[in-house]
Amino acid sequence: MPSTLPDGDPVPASGELSESALAVLGERPFGFYVHVPFCVTRCGYCDFNTYTASELGPGASQRDYADTAVEEVRLARRVLGEADLPVSTIFFGGGTPTLLPADDLGRILAAIDAEFGIAPGAEVTTEANPESVDPAYLETLRSRGFNRVSFGMQSAREHVLKVLDRHHTPGRAAQAVREAHEAGFEHVNLDLIYSTPGESDDDWRASLEAAIAAGPDHVSAYALIVEEGTRLAARIKRGELPMPDDDAAADRYLMADELLSQAGFTWYEVSNWATSQEARCAHNLLYWTGGDWWGVGPGAHSHVGGTRWWNVKHPAAYARRLAEGSSPAHAREELSGDDREVERLMLELRLDTGYPLADVKPSVRTAVASALGDGLLETEAFKRGRMVLTLRGRLLADALIRDLA
Template identity: 85%
Template sequence: MPSTLPDGDPAPASGELPDSALSGLGERPFGFYVHVPFCVTRCGYCDFNTYTAAELGPGASHRDYADTVVEEIRLARRVLGQAHLPVETVFFGGGTPTLLPPEDLARILTAIDSEFGLRPDAEVTTEANPESVDPSYLDKLLHGGFNRISFGMQSAREHVLQVLDRRHTPGRAAQAVREAKEAGFEHVNLDLIYSTPGESDDDWRASLAAAIEAGPDHVSAYSLIVEDGTRLAARIKRGELPMPDDDVAADRYQIADEMLTGAGLHWYEVSNWAVSEAARCRHNLLYWTGGDWWAAGPGAHSHVGGTRWWNVKHPAAYAQRLASGASPAHAREVLSGDDREAERLMLELRLVSGYPVAEVAPAARTSVAGALGRGLLEPEAFRSGRMVLTLKGRLLADALIRDLLV
C-alpha cells in the first residue's frame, strides 16, 4: 500500500502560513518539487506514495493531472504573496514522472516560471524509469526546459532486479544515459541500490562498472531499506529472502566509494558522487542546506521558513481539494529553533563541506573529541574548524549524529 502520512497540526483550508514562515522569504534559496504518483507496477521495496492504474480508482487520472498541479502552483503564489522568489531548482519525482506526456511536464514547468520565474541557470530535473523514455521523448523534455535527468538503474544484474521487482532490462539504464546525452542533457544521474538479498560483491561491482561505463556525471547509491508494509518486507518475514546485513552493506559502500572515486566521481554527500561541483544535484543541496521549497502533488512535503506541511495522500482527494478552491495540505508542523538546529546538524554533517565545530552543543564536545580520536573526522578539516566525515565516519554517520544530538 502507499505510504501513510505523519501526524501534525491541522492545516488551514486557505493554505495560509504563519508569519514566522514568511519572515525572510526570498532571502533563502527557493525550489519546487513536483510529485507524480503514477507507476506501471509497484516495486517490491517501494513505500512511496505511488499508484498503479488498478490502485488509482475514480476521481483521478493521468490525463487531468497536469491541470491539477498547475492549480496548486497558482495557490502557492497566492499563499507566498508577492515576495520575489525566483526558482533555483525544480525536481519532478515519483512515481514515474515520465509516464506523463512530455508536454504535460513542460506545461507544469511553464506554470512555475509564469508564477514565480525561473532563474536563467535554474536546474530542472525529472526522474525517469529507463523503459519510459526514448530519444523522441528525451528531445521533447530538453526543449521543454529540462536540463537534468535521473534514471532508476538500481542494478545491472537481472536476478537482483527481479528481487526488487524492477521491470527494466539490465542494459536499458545505460542505454538511456547515452540517449539522454545524445539528446543534449548535460547532467545525468543513475540511482543504484546495494545489499539486495541475493546480490553478491561481484554483482555489485558489475552494477557499478556498468554505471561508470554509461558515463553519467552523477551517481547515487543507497543501501536497501526494508520498509514495513512492502512486498519485500512480507517476503522476508515469510523466510523467502534473508534480511539485508549491515556488515555486508558497509562492505558494499566501501566498494562503491573505491570504484566511483577511481572513475573520477567524488562524494559530496554520504550517498552521492559527482564528477564536479557543477554536476552536484543543486535541488538536493537546497534541501540539505536549509532552503525553502514548495512541493506540489498528493502526499508531497513542503518546507518554508521552519514550517513543514504535507498534502493529502490520494490523487483523488488531492484533485478534489484543489477543484473546490481549498489547499490540499493535510497537516503541518512548525519547527522550534532547537529542532531546526538538530536537522541542520543531521544534514550538513553528511556533506563534504561538513559542520562547524564551534556550533556543536557544549554537552556534545566529548563526543566530537571521541569521533576525532576514532578516525571518524578528517583531522585537517577539523583544524580548520569543520567536522568532515572520513570514509569510516560516513559508514558510522548515523551513530555519530545520535551522539551529537544530546
C-alpha cells in the same frame, strides 16, 4: 490505500502561512518539488506514495494530473504573495514522472515559470525509469526546459532486478544515458541500490562498472532498506529471502567509493558522487542546506521559513481539494529553533563541507572528541573548525549523528 501521514496542526483552507514564515521569504534559495504519483507496477521494496492504475480508484487520473498540479502552483503563488522568489531548482519525482506525456511535464514547468520565474541557470530535473522514455520523449523534455535527468538503474544484474521487482533489462539504463546525452542533457544521474538479497560482491562490482561505463556525471548509491508493509518485507518475513547484511552493506559502500573515485567521481554527500561541482544535485543541496521549497502533489512535503507541511496522500483527495479551491495540505508543524538545529546537524554532517565546530552544543563536545579520536572525523578539517566525515565516518554517520544530536 489508508493514509500514514503524520499528525500535525490543522492547515487553513486557504493554505495561508504565518507572518513569521513569510517574513523570511527570499533569504534562502527557493525550489519546487513536483510529485508524480503514478507507476506501471509497484516495486517490491518501495513504500513511496505511488499508485498503479488499479489502485487509483475514481476521482483521479493521469490524464488530468498536470492540470491539477498547475492549480497547486497557482495556489503557491497566492499563499506566498508578491515576494520575489526566482526558482533556483525544480525536481520532478515519483512514482514515475515520465509516465505523463513530456508536454504535460512541460506545462507544469511553464506554470512555475509564469507564476514565479525560473532563475537563469536553474537546475530542472526529472526522475525516469529507463524503460519509460525514448529519444523523442527526451528531446521534448529538453526543449521544454529540463536540463537534468535521473534514471533508476538499481542494478546491472537481471536476478537482482527481479528481486527488486524492476522490469527494465540490465542494459537499458546505459542506453537511456546515451539517449539523454544525444538529446542535449549535460547532467545525468544513475541511481543504484546495494545489498539486495541474493546480490554478491561480483554483482555489485558489475553494477558499478556498468554505471560508470554508461557515462553519467552523477551516481547515487543507497543501501536497500526493508520497509514495513512492502512486498519485499513480506517475502523476508516468510523466509523466502534473507535480510540484508549490515557488514556486507559496508563492504559494498567501500567498493562503491573506491571504484567511483578511481573513475573521477568525488563524494559530496554520504550516498552521492559527482564528477564536478556543476554535476552535483543542486535541488538536494537545497534540502540539505536549509533552503525553502514548495512540494506539489499528493503526499508532497513543503518547507517555508520554519513551517513544514504535507499534502493529503491520495490523488483523488488531492484533486478534490484543489477543485474546491482549497489547499491540499493535510497538516503542518512549526519547527522550533532546537528542531531546526538538530535537522541542520543531521543534514550538514553528511556533506563534504561538514558542520561548524563553533555550533556544536557543549553537552556533546566529549562525543565529538571521541569521534575524532576514533577516526570518524577528518583531522585537517577539524583544525579548520569543521566536522567532516572520514570514509569510516561515512559508514557510521547515522550512529554518530544520533550521538551528537
